Amino acid sequence: MINQVAALGRIGLEVVRQYGKAGIILYRAIFRVPDIRKGFSLVVQQIYAEGVLSLLIIIVSALFIGMVVALQGYHTLSKFGASQQLGPLVALSVARELGPVVTALLFAGRAGSALAAEIGLMKATDQLSSMEMMAVDPLQRVIAPRFWGGFISMPLLTIIFNMVAIYGAYLVGVKWLGMDAGAFWSNMQSAVDFRLDILNGIYKSVVFGVVVTWIALYQGYDAVPTSAGIANATTRTVVYSSLAVLGLDFVLTAMMIGGW
Amino acid sequence: MLSQRVIETTVGLFLLAALLALITLAFKVSGLTTFFKQEGYNITAAFDDIGQLKVRGSVKIGGVTIGEVTDITIDPVSYRAVVTMRISSAVSDIPNDSSASILTAGLLGDNYIAITPMYSKEFLKNGSEIQETHSAMILEKLIGQFLFSIGHPGEKSTEGVKE
Numbered sequence: 001m002i003n004q005v006a007a008l009g010r011i012g013l014e015v016v017r018q019y020g021k022a023g024i025i026l027y028r029a030i031f032r033v034p035d036i037r038k039g040f041s042l043v044v045q046q047i048y049a050e051g052v053l054s055l056l057i058i059i060v061s062a063l064f065i066g067m068v069v070a071l072q073g074y075h076t077l078s079k080f081g082a083s084q085q086l087g088p089l090v091a092l093s094v095a096r097e098l099g100p101v102v103t104a105l106l107f108a109g110r111a112g113s114a115l116a117a118e119i120g121l122m123k124a125t126d127q128l129s130s131m132e133m134m135a136v137d138p139l140q141r142v143i144a145p146r147f148w149g150g151f152i153s154m155p156l157l158t159i160i161f162n163m164v165a166i167y168g169a170y171l172v173g174v175k176w177l178g179m180d181a182g183a184f185w186s187n188m189q190s191a192v193d194f195r196l197d198i199l200n201g202i203y204k205s206v207v208f209g210v211v212v213t214w215i216a217l218y219q220g221y222d223a224v225p226t227s228a229g230i231a232n233a234t235t236r237t238v239v240y241s242s243l244a245v246l247g248l249d250f251v252l253t254a255m256m257i258g259g260w
Numbered sequence: 261m262l263s264q265r266v267i268e269t270t271v272g273l274f275l276l277a278a279l280l281a282l283i284t285l286a287f288k289v290s291g292l293t294t295f296f297k298q299e300g301y302n303i304t305a306a307f308d309d310i311g312q313l314k315v316r317g318s319v320k321i322g323g324v325t326i327g328e329v330t331d332i333t334i335d336p337v338s339y340r341a342v343v344t345m346r347i348s349s350a351v352s353d354i355p356n357d358s359s360a361s362i363l364t365a366g367l368l369g370d371n372y373i374a375i376t377p378m379y380s381k382e383f384l385k386n387g388s389e390i391q392e393t394h395s396a397m398i399l400e401k402l403i404g405q406f407l408f409s410i411g412h413p414g415e416k417s418t419e420g421v422k423e
Binding site for chain 2: 159186194
């Protein structure tokens with residue numbers, strides 16, 4: 001009996017220790033920015049790897065999501081004779097929810113898993129330890145640029161997602177289903193507020209960017225240095241960051257609707 | 261691995277694309293024009309009941325939007341709602357005896373303020389107050405009055421006819 005209680009306590013302590021380690025990594029990634037000139041090109045490389053290379057999947061998914069929302073929305077709205085309100089429906093659902101959340105989920109799958117695997121492999125092949133031997137801080141040289149790369153890429157990807165999705169809806173609503181283009185845009189403009197809808201969506205994506213890259217970096221840095229360990233770290237990255245994104249989305253939405 | 265130069269150029273293009281998308285979202289999607297519409301002048305009007313009127317609700321003359329509600333406060337002495345509106349400076353010659361009423365766009369739409377111009381030769385200017393106001397029609401109150409008049413026939417509405 002007492003052994004089981006002790007085991008439970010051990011698990012609890014282990015969980016707390018994991019959070020502590022993750023927190024330390026985040027703290028160091030943020031505050032150990034290397035000297036600007038060398039660090040800048042590293043960050044640019046990471047924006048390329050995490051942001052630019054994710055563009056294709058983001059644009060294609062955004063186009064199809066916008067088109068599907070328009071199609072579904074049009075058929076439901078026309079039952080109430082309100083198909084003119086398609087513009088607001090698409091713009092609000094994309095800018096507030098779908099844009100930040102879907103981008104974050106895709107980003108976790110596309111860039112987060114790659115980050116975790118890359119850093120895990122660096123650890124397994126002792127690249128991180130050899131950097132330490134050469135008095136190069138791996139947190140500064142490897143973790144920090146990747147963190148900032150993700151932090152910068154995510155909102156940019158979200159903005160592009162929003163725009164492409166709305167144009168996808170325009171394509172279906174106006175070009176295919178024959179809605180009036182003027183009604184589409186003017187109803188959208190009167191319903192969407194820049195600060196409340198679009199900026200709040202971008203704030204969400206900033207938070208998601210921090211969380212997803214943080215989880216990926218921690219899982220990679222903390223991976224067991226074997227092939228199974230790296231596989232585990234990659235899986236956990238995708239699972240944890242998807243859950244974190246969906247959970248945080250609820251909290252952030254509640255805060256924003258509560259007029260925080 | 262691509263050269264650093266190519267990578268930097270691509271990232272620059274990525275940033276520009278995102279900036280362009282943000283500008284599109286701001287102007288095409290959210291119709292963000294209030295950054296430029298700071299010009300104009302403020303007038304106030306006190307209402308007994310503003311219903312569901314909200315800040316950023318529109319102010320119209322003859323159905324054309326000429327400004328928006330910028331502030332709603334309560335007057336601590338008379339307990340009337342004081343609504344501050346910013347009117348576009350293009351519309352600078354509203355007679356100062358005009359009346360303001362709160363109307364509803366459609367049956368379920370938002371409330372807005374409609375200004376009915378009168379005939380005075382003096383115009384509203386920054387800080388002036390519209391004297392004649394009509395409160396919002398509140399559907400619940402109307403239904404309540406209607407039910408009351410059904411429940412008590414001949415008490416109020418037909419009085420004049422009997423005499």
